[in-house]
Amino acid sequence: MLVVHGAWVDGRLGVWAEDTALAPGSASRATFRPHPFAAPVAALGAVLPASASRSPAAAEERELTILLPGSVRGPLPSPESGLARSARSSQSSRISAWRVPALLLHPAGALALLDSLSRPDAEPYGLGPEDEPVWAPGLSLRYFAVVAEHARSLVRRGRILPRLMHQDGEYAARWRPVLTGADPAAIGDLAAAMPRVCRAVPGERPSADVLREALNGLVDGAARLSLPERLILGHRPGTRAPLPDRWLYALTGEDATLTAVRDTEAAALSDALDGWSASAHELDGPVRACFRLIEPAGEEESWKVEFGLVPGRSQAGSGRPPAGADDAGGPVGYLSADQIRAGESAPWLPERPQEVLRADLGRAVRLHPDLYGALRDPEPSSLAVETAWAFSFLRNGAPTLRAAGYGVRLPAWAGRQGLGLKLTTRAVPGEEGSGLERRVSFRLDVAVGDHTITGEELAELAGLRIPLVQIRGQWVELDDQQIKAALEVVEQRGGGEMTMGEVVRKVVDGGDEDLPLVAVDADDLLGDLLSGEAERRLTPVAVPRALEGTLRPYQERGLSWLSFLSGLGLGGVLADDMGLGKTVSTLALLLSEREDGIPLPTLLVCPMSLVGNWQKEAARFAPSLRVYVHHGGTRRRDDGLSAAVRESDLVVTTYGTALRDLGALAGLKWGRVVCDEAQAIKNAAAQQSRAVRAIPARTRLALTGTPVENHLAELWSIMEFCNPGLLGPAKRFRMRYQEPIETRGDKDAAGALKRATGPFVLRRLKTDKTIISDLPEKLEMKVWCTLTPEQAELYRAVANDMLDRIGGSEGIERRGNVLATMTKLKQICNHPAHLLRDGSQLAGRSGKLARLEELAEEVVEEGDKALVFTQYTEFGSLLQPYLAAHLDRPVLWLHGGLSRRRREELVERFRLDDEPMLFLLSLKAAGTGLNLTAANHVIHVDRWWNPAVENQATDRAFRIGQTKNVQVRKFICVDTLEERIDDMIERKKALAESVVGTGEDWITGLSTEQLRELFRLGPGAVS
Known part of the structure; x- marks a missing residue:
């Protein structure tokens, strides 16, 4: 089987493969050695989709140099190859350069390959003689498939702009992504999740640079594939034609290059396009315009679009806007033009808010020209409109303005599907089938919300030809496609019999785009299953x-x-x-x-x-x-x-x-x-x-x-x-x-x-008192510790030394230095002896240890038990004998080096022994799977910096069988990297759970100045 990997090289996706039939063997000692079990290009081209690799214009053979971990004998096989267990990996594996034969796919071919990974028939990727997979994607290729999905999403949502690019003395017409609103955060998450191998060609590169290059190429390819026809019809303009015409022509098709371009012409076009790009990013500023659509209050009233201001992304946060139809840009508020004129204010409001509003409105007119009438007023506040105008705004204006970054407030019903299907099923008397094969009668009706629409009402709606109508007091958006599909359902009087399995699949399928399934009414077994109760x-x-x-x-x-x-x-x-x-x-x-x-x-x-x-x-x-x-x-x-x-x-x-x-x-x-x-x-x-x-x-x-x-x-x-x-x-x-x-x-x-x-x-939650009323409370608190003078001096020395090393290193060496620095500083925060490993005494040298001693004494004096988690086995081995002697009580110690039998003995002793005691645990070895409700105190001495992992560890005590309130304490050293990373987690909880959850790798991407601030020792750190 071939395991196919990917890397972005020179604007193209480079793919190479490991052949699992070739056992990893020794390699020569040359500086750039051939990868000993890389597949030849012919084998690679034979298994890839034809649309990706077999067109002469789509692929180019190239030998790549790639950095891989291994030893002098050869590189380590990837985990996906299945060879990793049989290959002997050295304890001191090093990074070496290996030559691999590869295919370089242009963006269109790359998209074809990456799209194939998402197809339902893509696993396994072709079958061999004994139903064995012929090939499988490696982690890097699966990662680029995710990047391709983001690129296609940007193109579908119109988040792209054409640019004139100049590189290596050559001009080209290219499409580039516009990352505003919620997109930068999503792309940041994607960069943080990049597998290391993606950054190892043609040498160690920052993940942000690799992702930017890959996203640019895939967006350009996806845009060209999505355009139905050329922007300028006819023959390709010659070199004497105006540059804008040639540039427009080159925005579609395969050849994006422009020849014989005069620098003055290019500068003029680039300036205009740069201005276009800059205006697309203007709404990422501190304030932005907001458009609020207000429905008529009565039959004599008209629709109205109200203008106002909301905080921009820099004020309201960089995350995605609140869910639902009311998108005002953040929780801090909205002020209408009338409120601003009346003197109401807010901390985020600029000095001349009405000028800002009018300027934003002028830019918005380019996106939705129907707003032009508002500009006749020197201080525009609202615009009275007709029903057809309101419908156009809902369908076209609002999505366009929102995508461009403007605030948009719509009625609560806006955006919801107007007409839908209601499925009614009833058990068939005397039916003897079993399980999902049992037959039921069914009927499909057209509905608005919970209300079924009769054929007569539907015919009347079709005759009105009004896109926005009120049905039983509820405004509904309609279009011709919906009406046509609904009339077909009524005419067919959709009904009959089907199996319960077919009903379940119909419910899961959810109808179609024009008429989604909005309600289900079932009885008997099917009703029990689909009720939600x-x-x-x-x-x-x-x-x-x-x-x-x-x-x-x-x-x-x-x-x-x-x-x-x-x-x-x-x-x-x-x-x-x-x-x-x-x-x-x-x-x-x-x-x-x-x-x-x-x-x-x-x-x-x-x-x-x-x-x-x-x-x-x-x-x-x-x-x-x-x-x-x-x-x-x-x-x-x-x-x-x-x-x-x-x-x-x-x-x-x-x-x-x-x-x-x-x-x-x-x-x-x-x-x-x-x-x-x-x-x-x-x-x-x-x-x-x-x-x-x-x-x-x-x-x-x-x-x-x-x-x-x-x-x-x-x-x-x-x-x-x-x-x-x-x-x-x-x-x-x-x-x-x-x-x-x-x-x-x-x-x-x-x-x-x-x-x-x-x-x-x-899904049931412990916090739901209707589920379980006798589970006690979980009380979480942060315990702020200071450093001793010895810790502070050691912290400064290590931070300064390591920052010098980081500043003078690049690539994988820099990454290793950052992680080593973090480990050393965390060890110092625990105790100097943890870093120095000199066997010196523990007493009186650590603020954390002093606080742990105090808490441990309180726990045993109250007759309680406590779980103490550390992520470092060596620190736990230091703490166990010291705390046992200090408390004159048992201190159990569970870590990954123990046998299963010994682990179980410790757990049983802690559960059954009535004596107050501490259970010291390695977070990796004991963070899941154990029931330790004998403890009602949980102490995290050093932080994993992943809320999900810490919560799992805490839940060893906070679970059914716990009869006491559980007190959870998380130790943090003041004014050190521990406090600053805790601040990051609190500010971006969702990001912490997805990105920080992968470990500490995300920190290695910070600049040296950002690391200097992160590692800085503040004035409040020392006791």
Whole structure:
């Protein structure tokens, strides 16, 4: 199999491949050595889509030099190749340059290849003789596919402008993106998420530079592909034709270059185009105009467009505007022209607001000429308009102005689909089908909201030919396409019979663009499934007699829901909050099925850290279940595995084992496949995600407290595991749901997605008192610590020394120096001995340690227990004996170097021992999967700087079974990098969860001056 990688080189996408049939071997010791297991260009061209590589104009053969980690023997294979485990990686791997044969694809070819990665038939990417994938994309190529989606989105939304570019002595007509509004933040996230290999050709480059070059090229290619015809028809203008004509002609087609260009001509055209670009960015300033459409208050009133001002992006923040139709640019307010004239003010208002408003209005007229009439007034405040004008503004003016960065306020109903479909289904008496094959009668009606529209009313609306009408007191936007589609539904009197499965797919599909599905009325089983209240409406399932324990009321309802879906042959996502008992609910489901005589075993796939937890929970709550753990070097294989599965009710394995033993596991019969911590399969293209999807079973169940961590694509991946094909192809899901919701906050799309996924996702929160009223409170606080003089002196010395090194380094060396600096400064904030590793005494040398001693004393004096998390194993090893001696109490220490048996012994001792004590834990080794409700204090000594990871660790104590309020303390050293990064997280919480969540790599992209400010020691740091 070939693993295809990508890099952006000289305005084109360079693709090269590893051949997994070639074992990684030794290489010569030359300075620039051939990559020992790179595939030849001929093999690469043979597997890529024809539209991408086989046109002579689309691709060029080139040898690239790429920086890769490895040793003197050769580069390390990529994780996607499957060779990484067999290749011996050196502990001290270094970066070396390797030569690889590659194909350079021009933007049109690159777009064709990257689009192919999103097609539903793209996994696997062609099949070989034994149904093995012929090729698979590497992480870098999948990344550029995401960049291509952003480029196409910018082109679709008109966020591009034509430019005249000059490079290497050559002029060219190019399209370039206009990044204003919410787009810069999205592009910033994308740059921070760039895989390292993307920046390693032709040498280490900043991610922002690589992304800018790739986005420019892909936007230019996408714009040329999207233009239906040339901007100037006829023959290509000759070199004597005016430059603007030649430039316009070159904006379409393949050849963008311009020859024989005089510099004076180019300067004049460039100045005009630069001005155009600058005006497109003007609305990113401190204040911008806002247009508010007001509907008539009565029959005698007219529509009105009111003018006003709102804070610009620099005042209201750089994030996307508030969701919904009322887009005023931020929470800080809106002042109409009349309010400004009356003397009302705001901190963000400029000195001459009416002049600013009129100037903005003058620019807006270029985008929506119908506003020109307002300019007749020297101080414009509003414009009275007719219904047709209002409709034009809703359909054309408002989207154009909003896309350009102006504020737009529309009525609450604006933007929502006017006419829609209502689906009514009823059970067929005497129908004997089972599950989703049972037939039901159905009827489709045209509706506005909850109101069904009769044929007569619809005919009357069609005769009015008015685009905006009031129906039963509600304004509705109509167009000819909607009316035509609605009349066809009425004429066909859509109705008949279909299976329940067909109804479910119709609901998930959501109708079409002209007539979306807006309401569903179903009875019987289908009504229970589609109601959105299935958990409460379903007939209760008896708690299995073999369950050792008591289910809470919400868990009993969850059991009924799980049993109901299983009976229909459907999969589901049990997305209860952490600690609400997903494990015991699943075990209760298995016991219930055994009592009903369902014989097939369940395969449960989970992270390795949870294998022991599932064994113990099964022994505790469901001792009658026969459990087999399929993991480790002694696991059974072939006939032995088949026999073990036949004799088991529950087979527990890990994601890694499921991938390695996929062939054996997929060949057995399973009643259900369960994925615990199902966020592990949030990347649909990952090998372990594909592996668990390939294991056949009657039903599937995903368990996760975080069904969406960063992007809606993760929900699609999990749903694709539970009910394959139900949400359609990934590309259609992105177009229909992900992009409208994530980029535009589309409420209609969000409602449609909830309706589509709601029947299959059960989500309950610990904070919901209707779910669980006896869970205590979680009290979070920050503990501010100061440095000792010794810490401060060491901090300054290390920061100055490392900043000098950073300033004198580039590329990967600079990146390594930044990360090393952060680690050293965090270690100093913990304790000087943590950095120095000199075995010196601990007492009296660290502000953090002094505060930890005080808190630890309070905890044990009150008879309580505490969890103390650190991300550094070496620091925990220093703390454990010191705190144990200081407190004269047990201080347990759990870290990744312990055996599973020893880990379980520590957890049991902490749970059962009544003596007050501390449990010191490594964040990586103990941040998930443990139940430690014996503690009611949680202390994060050093921060991971990822809220999701810290919350998971905290939830080891804050979960069901906790009877006391949980106090969570996060240590932060004042006026150091710890406080400054905490400020960044608080200011950009959403960004922290998606970008900072990938680790600390995002900080390495900061400039040296920004790093100097980040690492600076402030005056309040020293005690």
